[in-house]
Amino acid sequence: MVDKLSFGYNSTEALLQNISFKLAEGECLGIVGGNGAGKSTLLWCLLGLLKHSGTVRLFGDIPTRKTLMRVGMVFQNPEDQLFMPAILDDAALPLVNRGTPIRQARKTAQENFEQMGLGKLINRPASEISIGERKRASIAVALSTLPELLLLDEPTAELDGRAVNQLVEALRRLPIARIIASHDTNFLKKTTSRILVLCEGRIISDGPVSDVLNDRALLQAARLE
Amino acid sequence: MIRLSVIISLLAAAFWVAGTNNPWLLISSLPAGFFIYLFAWKSLAKSMRALIPVTVFIVLLSSLQWLYQGFHFEFSAKILTVFFLTTSSFRLVPWDSCGNVLHPGSKLAVTVLYLLFMRHFALILAVESRRLLTARSRSIFKPYGRWSFRSLASALGSLFLRAMNRAERFYAAQILKGF
Numbered sequence: 001m002v003d004k005l006s007f008g009y010n011s012t013e014a015l016l017q018n019i020s021f022k023l024a025e026g027e028c029l030g031i032v033g034g035n036g037a038g039k040s041t042l043l044w045c046l047l048g049l050l051k052h053s054g055t056v057r058l059f060g061d062i063p064t065r066k067t068l069m070r071v072g073m074v075f076q077n078p079e080d081q082l083f084m085p086a087i088l089d090d091a092a093l094p095l096v097n098r099g100t101p102i103r104q105a106r107k108t109a110q111e112n113f114e115q116m117g118l119g120k121l122i123n124r125p126a127s128e129i130s131i132g133e134r135k136r137a138s139i140a141v142a143l144s145t146l147p148e149l150l151l152l153d154e155p156t157a158e159l160d161g162r163a164v165n166q167l168v169e170a171l172r173r174l175p176i177a178r179i180i181a182s183h184d185t186n187f188l189k190k191t192t193s194r195i196l197v198l199c200e201g202r203i204i205s206d207g208p209v210s211d212v213l214n215d216r217a218l219l220q221a222a223r224l225e
Numbered sequence: 226m227i228r229l230s231v232i233i234s235l236l237a238a239a240f241w242v243a244g245t246n247n248p249w250l251l252i253s254s255l256p257a258g259f260f261i262y263l264f265a266w267k268s269l270a271k272s273m274r275a276l277i278p279v280t281v282f283i284v285l286l287s288s289l290q291w292l293y294q295g296f297h298f299e300f301s302a303k304i305l306t307v308f309f310l311t312t313s314s315f316r317l318v319p320w321d322s323c324g325n326v327l328h329p330g331s332k333l334a335v336t337v338l339y340l341l342f343m344r345h346f347a348l349i350l351a352v353e354s355r356r357l358l359t360a361r362s363r364s365i366f367k368p369y370g371r372w373s374f375r376s377l378a379s380a381l382g383s384l385f386l387r388a389m390n391r392a393e394r395f396y397a398a399q400i401l402k403g404f
Contacts, residue, residue, distance in 0.1 A: 049397050065400065073401050080394040083345035089324035096327045096334075097403035105327075127348075145403070 005054035007038075007045050015041050016052070016201045023149075023177055030188035030209065031181040033198035034223030039181035040076065042198070043151050046179070047071065059148065069098070072142030076154040078134040082126035087137045088113065090126070091144040098145065105144075112140040116170055132163030139170060149177045156184045185213050185224060197222045232314045235261070239310035242303060251302040258309030265313035279308045320344065342395070349391060354384055 001022050008014040016038045023029055031039050045052045048063030058067045075081055084090045091109035096102055113122050116136040118129075126134050135155065142150060152171075156164050168190045171178065182188055188195060188209065195212040197205040199222045205212050212218065219225045242254055266272035283301045290296040318340070326337050361380045365373050 044397070047397065047401075049400075068401055069403055071401065073398070075394060075398060077394070079349060080391065081398045083342055083395075085321045085323055085341070089327065092324075093327065093338075094402040102325075102327050142401075 001055070001057045002046065003055040005042075005045055005052055005056060007041060007050055007052035014201055016045065019054070019203055021196055021203070021206060023179065026175060026177055027194065028171075028178040028180070028192045030192035030195045031179060031198060032183060032185060032188055032195055032212075032222065032224065034183060037198040037222070038201045039183075039198055040153050043073070043153055043179065043181055046151065047073065069145065070148045072145065072147035072150045074135070074138050074142050074150070074152040074155055076157055078131070078138040079126065081138045081141055082134065085125050086123045087118070087126055087129070087141075088122035090137070091141045094141070094145045109140070109144050112144050113137070115173075116140045117166060131158045132160060132166070135159060135163065136166065136170065139167075143174075147176060149179070150174065152178065152180045152182075154182055154184075155180060156182060156187045183224060185219070189213055199223070228317060228319065232317050235310045235314035235317070239307045239314070242306045242310065246299060248299055248302075251299055251306065254306050255302050255309075258306040258313075261313045262309035265316040275312065276308075279304065315344075342399075346392070346395065350384070350388055353387055353391075357384055 003020050005016060005019040006014055007016040019042060021029070031042060033039050041050065044050045046056055046058070046063070047068060048056065056063060059070060061067050082090045084093065088106055088109050091112055092102065092105035095105035095108060100108070110119070110122055113119055116139060118133060118136055118140065121129050121133060121137075126137065129137065135158075139152075139155075155167060155171075159167065164184075164187060168187065171180075171191045178192075180188060180192060192209050195205070195207065195209050196203055197212060197218060204222060205215070205218055216225060238254075238258075242251070242258075245251065263269065263272055266275070283304055286304075287296060287301055290300075320341070323337050323341055326334050328334055357380045361376050365376055
């Protein structure tokens, strides 16, 4: 739940103003907006990583290290998440941090990679796989801890058509709540049920995906067309 | 086990060199460190390229010392020898099998993860700086001169800001991984 969230890097200019919305269990929310609309900043505020005014509650609590353990995040740049010599260990690491023995953690991680179609690449470092594979690997890493909420920041950036389709299939199979920040309206049409349109740090529309993305005037106002 | 002993010995030697002030010991440890460094790199060209930033730093430092009439050979020798020994130990670490030390609550795992993290960050910065310097070299007319140095300063400044930005994201990623 987000209530009257506002944020600015300095006191004179607000990047986000009075953002309020709720996310139901298992719901998939898309945050859409042009470049610099505040999509990524909003995700960072949701994680409590930027100091903001207003209220953010994850699973009924303010974001703490404990609540953040129930959240998975896919960063725009997968290199921010993958740093181990093998991507398998990148996905096993969060489980080991929670006390799971390494063998069991690797087994769970391997299952996640197989679901993402990356079973053959698990022993390679992130630097030796393609950007699309890296993106899917970072989703496998985020899913390895069985999060209850998944945040995705520009998941289709730098992906080709085939990789986008694989990502759509992977996301559709997930039963958990998801927030996807993107300016790719086609991708959001296929993966989300509700859309929140951000323009210059404000919500200008919040509604079902078919209504919002068919409103051309609204998309033009949000600099998406 | 042998490799681990060699790495620990090299790091211990680096600490010892950093602490000693005996000029003769420093003079003798400098070539020894250099040979170990060459052996660890296994490629003369690459090892020399890696030496450029630290050489620039030493030359700059020595010039400042000389300007203020306080040049100390020992200090430069120390920096170089410590660089040779720590770089060699870093290169001898079997990075690919580091995942095997991941055990819940293990102190060694925390240390190894920290090293892996630093290595990853250093590699990313190296790639970013190469990109930035290539972009700069494509956009300047002359390699020297006022504008050239100004653009170099801007490039380094932007690299610093990018490094801060990336570090912030890495930090967030690690929190979400349960650290």
